[in-house]
Amino acid sequence: MSILVFAESAKGKIKKAGFEATYFGHLTAQSIGGDVISVVIGDTTNAKDLGKYGATKVIQVADQRSFDSGIYASILAQLATENGATTIIVNHSSSGKSLGGRLAVKMAAGLVSGVNSVPVMDGASMRVKKPVFSGKAIAECEITSINKVLTLMGNAFPPLEVGGPISVEDSKVDCGSSVYKVTETKTVDGVVPLPEAELVVSAGRGMKGPENWGIIEELAQALGATTACSRPVADTGWRPHHEHVGQTGVAVRPNLYIAIGISGAIQHLAGVNSSKTIVVINKDPEAPFFKAADYGVCADLFDVVPALTLAIKKYKTNA
Amino acid sequence: MNLLVCISKTPETTARIAFKDGNSSFDTDGVQFIMNPYDEWYALVRALELKEQHGGKVITINVGDTSNDPMIRKSLAIGADEAVRIDADANSSFFVAKQIAEYAKANDINIIFTGKETIDYNSAEVGGMVAEMLDLPYFSFVSKMEHDGDKAIVTRDIEGGVEVAEISGKFVLSAAKGLAEQRIPNMRGIMMAKRKPLAVIPAIEAEGNVKVNKYELPPEKAGITMIEANDMDRLVKLLNEEAKVI
Numbered sequence: 346m347s348i349l350v351f352a353e354s355a356k357g358k359i360k361k362a363g364f365e366a367t368y369f370g371h372l373t374a375q376s377i378g379g380d381v382i383s384v385v386i387g388d389t390t391n392a393k394d395l396g397k398y399g400a401t402k403v404i405q406v407a408d409q410r411s412f413d414s415g416i417y418a419s420i421l422a423q424l425a426t427e428n429g430a431t432t433i434i435v436n437h438s439s440s441g442k443s444l445g446g447r448l449a450v451k452m453a454a455g456l457v458s459g460v461n462s463v464p465v466m467d468g469a470s471m472r473v474k475k476p477v478f479s480g481k482a483i484a485e486c487e488i489t490s491i492n493k494v495l496t497l498m499g500n501a502f503p504p505l506e507v508g509g510p511i512s513v514e515d516s517k518v519d520c521g522s523s524v525y526k527v528t529e530t531k532t533v534d535g536v537v538p539l540p541e542a543e544l545v546v547s548a549g550r551g552m553k554g555p556e557n558w559g560i561i562e563e564l565a566q567a568l569g570a571t572t573a574c575s576r577p578v579a580d581t582g583w584r585p586h587h588e589h590v591g592q593t594g595v596a597v598r599p600n601l602y603i604a605i606g607i608s609g610a611i612q613h614l615a616g617v618n619s620s621k622t623i624v625v626i627n628k629d630p631e632a633p634f635f636k637a638a639d640y641g642v643c644a645d646l647f648d649v650v651p652a653l654t655l656a657i658k659k660y661k662t663n664a
Numbered sequence: 665m666n667l668l669v670c671i672s673k674t675p676e677t678t679a680r681i682a683f684k685d686g687n688s689s690f691d692t693d694g695v696q697f698i699m700n701p702y703d704e705w706y707a708l709v710r711a712l713e714l715k716e717q718h719g720g721k722v723i724t725i726n727v728g729d730t731s732n733d734p735m736i737r738k739s740l741a742i743g744a745d746e747a748v749r750i751d752a753d754a755n756s757s758f759f760v761a762k763q764i765a766e767y768a769k770a771n772d773i774n775i776i777f778t779g780k781e782t783i784d785y786n787s788a789e790v791g792g793m794v795a796e797m798l799d800l801p802y803f804s805f806v807s808k809m810e811h812d813g814d815k816a817i818v819t820r821d822i823e824g825g826v827e828v829a830e831i832s833g834k835f836v837l838s839a840a841k842g843l844a845e846q847r848i849p850n851m852r853g854i855m856m857a858k859r860k861p862l863a864v865i866p867a868i869e870a871e872g873n874v875k876v877n878k879y880e881l882p883p884e885k886a887g888i889t890m891i892e893a894n895d896m897d898r899l900v901k902l903l904n905e906e907a908k909v910i
Contacts, residue, residue, distance in 0.1 A: 362823075411827065414792060414802050439822045442781075443804040443838075446792025449758065455873035456757065458787040472877070477785050481681040483880050484785075490873035525801050525831035530822075538824030544910070568910065586842060587821075592677065592783065593701065593841045601909040611678050615783075622907040624899070625888075635888055640902060644893030656896035660904065 347380040348373055349430035350400070351421055353440060354389045355532075361504070361541060362436045364398045368504035369497050370434050371399025372463045377471070382428050385513075386417060396511030398504045402428075403513045408520050411527035412440055416520055418447035423518050425452065425492075432464075432471075437496040438540065445496045455488030461501040464493075479592060479615035498619075499540060500598045537571050539590065544570035545599045545620075547590055548578070551606020551627065551646055555583035560650045561605065567657040573597065575607045591616035606646045609634025626650065665720035665813075667711040668773040670764055670794075671739055672700040672754070673732050674784045683879045690784075690879070699735050702779025702839055704742070709844035710809060711777050712743045718813050721745040723771075727754040727763050733862065740857035741849035747862045756872025757785075761793035766868050768798060775816075776836040780805050788838065795836040803835065807842035 350370040352363030363385070370381040383400035385392045386408050395403045406420055421444070425433055433448055435441035437459045449456035455471075461483075462474035471488040473495060532538075539545065546565040552558065565572045572588060579589035590597055592615040602620035606627060607613060614637055617623070625638040628645050635641050642649050675681075676696040684691040698704075711722045724739040726732055727750040736747045750763040768776055776795075781788040788804065795802030807826065808819035815832040821840055849857075891899045903910045 411829075414795070414804075415799075418796065439805055439820070442788040443792050443802055446757070446761070446789045446794075447796040447802070449789070450761070450793050450796035453873075456789055457874060458789055476882075477879070478675070478681045479783060479786060480882065482683070483882060484876045485878050485880070486874055487877050488874050523801075524833065525818075525829050525835075527827055527829045528817075529828040530825065531828075532822070532825030536824065540823050587825075589841070593705075601903065601907070615677070622903065622909045624903070637885070638888050639885060639907065640899060641888045641890050642893055642899065643890065649893050649896070652893070652896045653899065656900045657910075659897070660900045660910075 346378060347382055347428055347430040348432045348434060349421065349425045349428065350381060350383045351417075351433070351435045351441070351444065352383045352385050352392070352395055353436055353438065354385055354387055357389050359385065359389055359391050359395060362438055362499065364395065364504040365499070365502060366434050366436050366497050367395045367400050368398040368507070369502050371507055372502060373432065373434065374399070376463050377432070377466045379432070382424070382430060384421060384424055386420060392513045393510040396508050397506045399507050400511065403511060404516045405513050406516045406518055406520070410523060411530070413523045413525070414440070414443040414447055416523055418444050418451055419521055420518055421448060422451045424516065431492050433492070433494045435494070435496050437498050441496045445494055448494045452492040452494070453490060454492035454494045455490040456494045457486045457488060458496045459498045460495045461498045464495065476619060479596075480618040498598065500543065500600070539571055539573055539588070539595045539597055542571035542597065543600045544568050545573050545590070545597055545601070546570045546603045546605070547573035547575070547607060548605040549575035549607030550577050552578070552583070558584070560647070560654070564603070564650055564654045564657070567654045567661070570601070570603075575613055604634055604638075605650060607634060608632045609637060665714060665718050665774045666772055667714060667720065667722045668764070668768055668771075668776045669703065669708045669711045669722060669724045669739070669744065670776065670778045670790065671703045671708065671724050671726050671736070672779070672782045673697050673726065673728060673735050674700045674782050677701075677783065687878045687880060697735065699738060700779050700782045702781065704739070705846040706839035706841065706843040707777035707779050708739060708742060708744065709847050710839060711775070712847070713844060714811055718811065720774075723748060725750070725764055725767055727752055727760045727867070729753070736862055737857050738849060740860045740862070741853040742847050743853065744860075746860055749862060749864050750867050751864050752867035756874060757787060757789035757793060758872040759870045761790045761797060762870035763867055764790070765794045765797035768794070774834055778836070778838045780838045780840045791836055791838040798836070801831060801835045803829065803837045805840040806837045807840045809837065809843060
């Protein structure tokens with residue numbers, strides 16, 4: 346009845362998502378019992394740190410190839426069987442989402458995707474919650490099969506240290522071979538990717554033009570936040586598409602989302618309404634976004650944003 | 665090339681979300697249903713473009729009852745050559761995936777397209793399940809895909825970037841923004857759609873092992889605190905002490 350966690354890594358390091366999934370494995374173990382086995386695929390330098398977040402065993406599979414959901418699912422399923430794990434946890438990330446369905450089929454497991462609650466057992470069934478309708482409701486799901494697969498919503502359980510580093514076991518599990526080859530991986534360095542960001546500064550058409558984005562970047566920099574934008578801004582080419590937050594773009598769930606000059610169309614809200622705290626800066630008092638916000642400033646953004654940047658800098662200097 | 669596009673029916677984006685029967689089921693009263701936008705705008709349109717380039721046919725597939733037919737006809741009006749409806753209640757991802765996989769197996773499909781997720785359950789499960797059932801490679805969140813008739817160059821979105829892969833042979837993908845541009849059906853398309861084949865076939869048995877017991881609405885926001893434009897120090901203080909986010 347152990348719990349197997351896939352701890353994601355990139356460029357030789359465990360990602361924050363990997364610690365998050367492991368910590369969620371720890372919380373799950375406290376609720377339903379069992380050990381927490383974290384699996385790392387590829388060589389990393391800090392897999393031992395998974396012990397700090399609750400892993401009772403860490404297995405590293407030496408595999409230098411790029412992500413292939415078929416191969417990764419096969420590795421995880423083999424290790425689950427070898428270690429008597431019946432609950433598998435992956436992140437609700439780009440990799441995790443492509444693993445969830447495969448693992449469910451491979452292991453005849455019930456799958457709940459994007460969970461944001463610690464599961465509980467009810468007899469032989471597992472109950473766990475997930476947001477549905479783009480965050481407008483929460484569903485309580487029941488998994489009735491013996492094997493269970495959960496994909497964990499990002500930023501739902503910030504990882505806390507509950508132990509110390511532990512030794513890493515190498516696994517010689519058979520990896521099989523990929524039928525396609527990855528030719529290129531392009532990622533932006535030095536910036537927290539939007540789906541993982543805890544602080545997001547986002548701006549919309551109220552900015553009037555791309556040449557005015559300097560104040561947004563300065564605010565983001567002062568906060569250590571990632572920049573984002575609304576759909577019209579991305580569609581007109583003012584900002585790159587990967588910054589587009591909303592229903593068709595990236596869904597974010599940061600601790601803080603600052604919306605500047607964005608009216609708050611329902612499609613935009615669908616991508617941001619899981620944010621813990623929302624600040625809206627807009628000069629239109631009728632902007633629908635104010636209804637979804639925790640804090641609001643109804644004034645000209647060209648006055649407010651530089652003032653907010655100054656206030657943040659002052660706070661950071663004194664803190 | 666035979667291209668299979670999975671289309672799902674979802675409540676329209678602005679639909680009021682409410683529940684009935686002791687919060688155990690979605691209240692569809694007064695709700696408008698549409699084709700899931702990722703399926704319609706990106707998956708279907710990219711499949712049509714590939715067909716226009718290389719020949720072959722585009723088939724749309726849906727699991728549902730006769731009330732889904734207008735949506736399925738819309739996929740034909742946009743340009744699909746034929747459609748299949750599996751006559752059953754789409755009650756779980758596993759059940760739906762099983763129907764699609766069985767159809768694809770029997771019909772020599774080269775590429776299976778799904779949307780990146782449906783806008784109701786946001787699960788992103790069916791594509792991976794179909795790929796596993798058919799033992800095919802799966803690319804999720806594909807924002808670009810070029811095909812020269814032999815091999816495809818597939819670009820998928822990953823956190824903070826993209827990954828590009830090269831593949832010959834069959835595969836499954838889930839479509840994200842960027843893959844294609846939405847097409848609006850024209851009158852000629854709508855007229856032609858009426859004469860295109862829509863096959864209704866019985867479901868094969870498959871038992872899902874997840875069910876939704878009940879729904880709840882998220883906790884209400886406490887209400888908004890308005891802050892004067894000349895008092896950003898107060899906003900910073902509130903973010904730090906009250907919201908505890910900085």
